[in-house]
Each structure stands twice: as C-alpha cells, then as structure tokens.
Amino acid sequence: MLRLDNVSVTFNAGTPNEVRALQNLSLFVEDGEFVTVIGSNGAGKSTLFNVVSGAVHADSGRIELDGEDITISPEYQRSHDIGRVFQDPRLGTCPGLTIRENLSLAAIHGRRAGFRRDVKKAEESWFIEQLERQRLGLEHRLDADVALLSGGQRQAITLVMATLAKPKLLLLDEHTAALDPNAAEQVISLTQELAEANDLSVVMITHSMQQACDLGDRVIMMNQGKIEFEISGEERENLTPADLIERFHSLGSGAELSDRQLLA
Amino acid sequence: MAVNSSAAEPQQARGSNILGDFFLRVIVLTIVIAAFMRFGNVNIGAIGQGLGYALAGVTVFLTFRVLGFVDLTVDGAFPIGGAVCAVLIFGGVRAEIAILAAFVAGALTGLATALIDILFKIEGLLASIIVITGAYTVTLHIMGGKSNVPLLGKETLISRHSRDFRNWLVEQFGDQMRRQSTNLLEIMIFGLVVIVVLVILYWFLRTEIGLAIRATGKNDQMVRATGLNHHLMIIIGLMVANGLTGLAGSMVVQQFGFADVSLGFGLIIRGLAAVIIGEVLLRPRTVGQLLIAAAAGMLVFDISRAWIFSALDLPTTDIQLVSALVVLAALGTPRLYDQWQSYRQRHN
Ligand SMILES: Nc1ncnc2c1ncn2[C@@H]1O[C@H](COP(=O)(O)OP(=O)(O)OP(=O)(O)O)[C@@H](O)[C@H]1O
Ligand SMILES: [Mg+2]
Numbered sequence: 001m002l003r004l005d006n007v008s009v010t011f012n013a014g015t016p017n018e019v020r021a022l023q024n025l026s027l028f029v030e031d032g033e034f035v036t037v038i039g040s041n042g043a044g045k046s047t048l049f050n051v052v053s054g055a056v057h058a059d060s061g062r063i064e065l066d067g068e069d070i071t072i073s074p075e076y077q078r079s080h081d082i083g084r085v086f087q088d089p090r091l092g093t094c095p096g097l098t099i100r101e102n103l104s105l106a107a108i109h110g111r112r113a114g115f116r117r118d119v120k121k122a123e124e125s126w127f128i129e130q131l132e133r134q135r136l137g138l139e140h141r142l143d144a145d146v147a148l149l150s151g152g153q154r155q156a157i158t159l160v161m162a163t164l165a166k167p168k169l170l171l172l173d174e175h176t177a178a179l180d181p182n183a184a185e186q187v188i189s190l191t192q193e194l195a196e197a198n199d200l201s202v203v204m205i206t207h208s209m210q211q212a213c214d215l216g217d218r219v220i221m222m223n224q225g226k227i228e229f230e231i232s233g234e235e236r237e238n239l240t241p242a243d244l245i246e247r248f249h250s251l252g253s254g255a256e257l258s259d260r261q262l263l264a
Numbered sequence: 265m266a267v268n269s270s271a272a273e274p275q276q277a278r279g280s281n282i283l284g285d286f287f288l289r290v291i292v293l294t295i296v297i298a299a300f301m302r303f304g305n306v307n308i309g310a311i312g313q314g315l316g317y318a319l320a321g322v323t324v325f326l327t328f329r330v331l332g333f334v335d336l337t338v339d340g341a342f343p344i345g346g347a348v349c350a351v352l353i354f355g356g357v358r359a360e361i362a363i364l365a366a367f368v369a370g371a372l373t374g375l376a377t378a379l380i381d382i383l384f385k386i387e388g389l390l391a392s393i394i395v396i397t398g399a400y401t402v403t404l405h406i407m408g409g410k411s412n413v414p415l416l417g418k419e420t421l422i423s424r425h426s427r428d429f430r431n432w433l434v435e436q437f438g439d440q441m442r443r444q445s446t447n448l449l450e451i452m453i454f455g456l457v458v459i460v461v462l463v464i465l466y467w468f469l470r471t472e473i474g475l476a477i478r479a480t481g482k483n484d485q486m487v488r489a490t491g492l493n494h495h496l497m498i499i500i501g502l503m504v505a506n507g508l509t510g511l512a513g514s515m516v517v518q519q520f521g522f523a524d525v526s527l528g529f530g531l532i533i534r535g536l537a538a539v540i541i542g543e544v545l546l547r548p549r550t551v552g553q554l555l556i557a558a559a560a561g562m563l564v565f566d567i568s569r570a571w572i573f574s575a576l577d578l579p580t581t582d583i584q585l586v587s588a589l590v591v592l593a594a595l596g597t598p599r600l601y602d603q604w605q606s607y608r609q610r611h612n
Contacts, residue, residue: 079491113472
C-alpha cells in the first residue's frame with residue numbers, strides 16, 4: 001500500500017535553524033493494516049504525514065502509494081487516495097461554510113468540482129449516520145457555521161469527511177487529542193469501525209500509550225526523524241502501556257516523555 | 265476567529281430572523297438615501313452612476329473577502345473592459361455582445377494576475393500592480409493608440425431605448441420628466457444588469473466550484489486535502505471577479521458615451537470603501553447578503569460623493585481628492601469607533 005524508501009526532509013537547510021525532521025526513513029504499510037505511531041514532540045511524526053500527503057516534499061528518497069511513485073506528485077492529486085485528519089483542528093474543515101457545505105466539499109473528493117449544488121442523498125445520510133454515532137449532537141447542526149464549533153467537534157467532523165470518499169489510506173494525526181475522554185472514546189471506536197468497514201489502511205499518530213496498545217496491528221516509535229523501533233505480531237498483542245514506556249525510557253537521551261504520555 | 269471556543273449553544277438554523285433584519289436594514293437605508301437625495305439636492309444621475317460601478321465593488325468583495333487575495337487588478341480590468349466595449353460598439357457590434365466581450369477582457373486581466381501570483385510566487389499586491397502597469401498600454405492599443413474613443417451617435421444599451429423611453433415618459437408624466445429620462449433609463453437598465461449578475465453569482469458561489477473558491481480563501485490546506493487544486497480555484501475566482509469589473513467598465517463607458525484610458529484610476533480604493541460601507545451599514549451574514557451589501561456600498565459611496573460635490577459646489581477637477589476623503593471616512597470611521605469603544609472600556 002504505502003512504501004517509503006530512505007526519505008529525508010530537512011527544514012531551513014544550511015541555516016542555524018536547520019532541522020532534520022526525517023532522516024533516511026523507510027516504512028512499509030500493508031493493505032488494510034492499522035499502524036500506530038508514537039514519539040516525543042518534534043520527533044517528526046507530523047512531518048512524516050506531510051511528506052506522504054505532499055504538503056512537504058521529500059529532499060531525497062522515494063514514496064510509493066499502491067504501487068505508484070508519488071514522490072513528486074502534487075498534494076491535491078495524492079489526496080484522491082489519501083484521507084487526512086490534521087493535528088491542528090482548524091485545518092480539516094473550512095470556517096465560514098456550514099457543516100453541510102463542508103460535506104459537499106468532502107464529497108467532491110476524487111473527481112472534479114462542478115456546478116452541482118447538493119450532495120447525493122445517500123452520501124448525506126451516510127454522513128449523518130456517522131455523526132450520530134459520535135454522539136456529539138452534530139447531526140442536528142448541519143446548517144451551523146463550522147467556525148462556531150469547538151476544536152474537538154471539528155476533528156470529529158473531519159474524520160467523517162476524510163472517510164466519506166473511501167480513500168485507500170487514512171492518516172490520523174492525534175485526532176482525538178482535542179476531545180474530552182468520553183468523546184475521544186466514541187471517536188476512536190468509530191475510527192476502528194470505519195477502518196474495518198472500508199478496509200482502509202490507517203496510520204495513526206497518538207500520544208496515548210493506551211491507544212497505541214489497544215488499536216491496530218503494529219506500533220512504531222519515532223525519534224529525531226527516524227523509526228527507533230517497531231513492535232508487531234505476538235509481542236504487540238501482549239503489549240501494555242507500561243512496557244511501551246519502559247522501551248521509551250531505554251532509548252536514553254533525546255527521547256523524553258511528556259507528562260501527558262506518562263499519564264495516558 | 266473563534267476557533268477553539270467551547271461548544272457554542274446549539275445554534276438556531278440561520279432563520280428568518282437575521283434575514284428579516286437584513287432586509288429591514290436595506291429598506292431603512294433606501295429610505296434614508298432617498299430622503300438624503302431629495303433634501304440634499306443630489307441628482308438621481310448619481311444612482312445610475314453608482315449602479316454602473318457597483319459590480320466593481322462586488323469584484324473587491326470576491327477578491328479581498330472571499331479569496332483573501334489582495335488584488336488591485338480592478339484598476340486595469342475596468343479601462344480594458346471599457347475599451348473593448350467601446351471599440352466593438354464603435355465598429356457596429358451589438359451592445360450585448362460588446363458587454364460580454366468586456367467581461368472576458370476583464371477576466372483575462374484577472375487571469376494575468378493569477379498566473380503571475382502562482383507561477384512566480386509573487387504575492388497578489390505586487391502581481392496586480394505589475395498587471396495594472398502593463399494594462400495601461402494594452403488599453404491604449406485596444407483603442408487604436410488613442411487615449412479616448414467617443415461613442416457619439418452609436419447604439420449603446422442606453423441610447424437604443426432612450427428616445428422611445430423619453431417619449432413614453434413625457435406622455436405619461438408630462439414634460440417636466442424630459443430632463444430626467446436618460447437618468448431613469450440608466451437606473452432601470454443598469455439595475456436590471458446588476459440584479460441579474462448578483463443572482464447568477466449567488467447561484468455560482470453555492471455550487472461545488474463556488475464552495476471550493478470560498479474554501480480556498482479560508483483554508484487552502486483543506487482544499488488540497490479534498491483533492492482540489494487550490495491554484496485552479498484562485499484562477500477561476502480572480503477571472504470571475506475581474507470579469508465583473510470589465511463588465512462594469514463597459515456599462516460606465518456606455519453611460520459616459522466614451523472610453524478613456526484613465527477611467528479606472530483609483531477604482532480599487534472605491535471598491536474597498538464600497539465593501540466596508542456595505543458591511544458597516546447592512547451587517548450582512550450570508551453569501552447573498554454580502555453580495556448585495558458590496559453592490560449597495562458602491563451606490564452609497566457614489567451618492568455621498570455626488571452630494572459633497574453639489575453641497576460644496578466643487579469643480580470636477582477635485583473629484584479624486586473628494587473620492588480619497590470619502591474613502592478615508594468610510595475606512596477610518598469604523599476604526600475610530602473601535603478605538604473609542606476600547607478606550608471607554610479601559611476607563612470604566
Ligand atoms: N514547516 C516547517 N518549517 C520548519 N521546521 C519545521 C516545519 N515543520 C516541522 N518543523 C520542525 O520539524 C521537526 C519535526 O516536527 P513535527 O511537527 O513533525 O513533530 P511531531 O513529531 O509531529 O511533534 P508533535 O508531537 O509535537 O506534534 C520539529 O523540530 C519542527 O520544529
Ligand atoms: Mg505533530
């Protein structure tokens with residue numbers, strides 16, 4: 001599904017502010033696989049998503065999606081196959097437009113925008129059904145301006161929008177971080193269901209060790225732009241947050257845990 | 265922008281309440297303007313003039329507010345549209361076709377700005393100044409090297425009906441209407457054009473492309489993540505927007521009876537003033553209301569300016585200075601008001 005070969009990204013190269021955000025990173029995600037990514041702040045997790053989605057271009061290396069070389073293709077083209085929830089809740093939806101209008105935009109996914117006005121009934125009812133399952137009451141507010149919603153509510157909508165057009169790959173960047181614990185649980189279980197029902201490949205960044213252990217098939221730990229370790233198979237099945245934190249610590253300097261991670 | 269505001273109260277669907285308020289404000293504004301013109305001795309020609317320029321206000325709304333693009337192209341698109349229209353009408357082409365051609369010419373001017381912005385990554389402000397500078401020469405060339413093309417005796421949208429309309433008016437209301445007949449005819453024809461254009465725009469901004477253009481101005485990252493080319497949306501947006509200014513140019517040329525290279529001078533600043541006047545006076549919320557407010561703002565601007573001229577009995581040479589002062593008043597008053605408000609709050 002997704003293959004990264006020795007991908008590097010350096011910001012502000014040659015200046016005192018140089019940051020080597022990704023260093024010769026290689027990664028393979030199988031069809032239908034669910035991968036969780038953990039790592040301290042600034043480890044390069046979001047940059048990994050940016051380079052896959054095309055928001056940032058790789059300085060070197062090669063990226064393949066579904067057998068196709070996408071290393072230099074523009075972001076909007078890659079987006080036909082990639083659904084995305086950003087770390088910043090503001091990026092996934094458009095303020096000034098209503099929830100329904102945002103849905104119309106998401107429904108264009110994968111084709112050209114035209115002069116059509118309303119989304120198909122089937123798409124709208126699917127969308128409403130997913131909103132109902134999040135139990136945030138958003139299904140009653142379809143004509144509300146998105147700017148009036150909280151960050152968590154916007155993330156919840158973005159998740160549904162990102163899966164509406166059935167992408168091949170779903171990239172979730174701490175998409176429950178802005179939600180309260182109850183809502184986070186709803187959204188996580190919806191994430192799992194959506195991934196299974198649509199047979200999506202999912203990569204999910206999280207700071208919650210619990211989520212990293214509960215969800216998916218494989219855990220990846222990133223540090224300073226590299227993949228530090230992976231846990232899969234049997235070891236992954238029996239993994240507990242305590243184990244993860246221990247592995248984290250054993251890395252020594254450079255990998256520091258925030259309080260948020262220890263508490264999670 | 266209230267991004268992380270905690271869950272707002274379940275918001276009522278924007279119902280008839282706000283809509284009603286808006287139209288109430290429109291009606292009040294209309295009455296105030298009518299009274300103002302009556303007692304301030306403003307000729308109703310100012311309305312026709314305002315309607316001629318109104319679509320330039322809508323252009324500025326589309327570029328600055330919808331696309332979030334600082335675009336000064338109107339100063340070039342307006343005379344180009346006017347020149348194309350005048351040359352075609354002079355050559356015997358029907359006025360309707362000349363007007364459509366003016367729209368296309370304006371749209372191409374917008375395209376030039378969009379391409380400079382996208383290909384060279386020169387920001388809108390500079391890109392549009394480059395385009396305006398070049399547009400001056402293009403306008404001169406369109407007019408065959410002359411700085412002025414008169415339309416005397418040619419059939420324009422106005423002159424086509426003016427005799428019939430005058431006769432009808434005199435027949436119905438007596439001889440005192442003779443003097444106002446051209447002004448009234450302009451108001452009717454231009455009013456119709458503006459309304460038709462606004463209705464089409466209202467429809468357009470709610471189609472998928474329209475939504476994508478609106479989203480590009482607010483969150484282009486999301487547009488790309490949706491699989492849409494945000495550059496294409498900037499191109500379409502700037503073309504449609506500046507096409508409207510080209511169209512306005514063609515209307516004003518037919519009204520004046522001539523085209524001139526200097527016709528668009530300072531128009532961008534009037535467009536900005538129009539948008540702000542519309543927003544302050546009418547407090548529009550929905551897309552349709554915003555469009556109406558931008559057009560209405562231009563009317564208010566032109567009428568206020570005409571009033572200053574007649575009240576102070578100024579010569580036409582002072583027109584740009586008066587424009588600048590009216591713009592200053594329109595832009596400055598809301599800011600002074602805000603400053604005064606926060607001053608009062610701090611000292612309470
Ligand atoms: N556009 C950019 N320009 C310059 N530096 C950047 C840019 N984007 C990211 N960086 C830098 O790259 C490094 C990796 O950032 P990234 O956002 O990928 O971290 P992260 O693992 O997602 O962290 P967090 O857990 O805080 O979200 C950081 O040092 C960051 O400052
Ligand atoms: Mg991040």
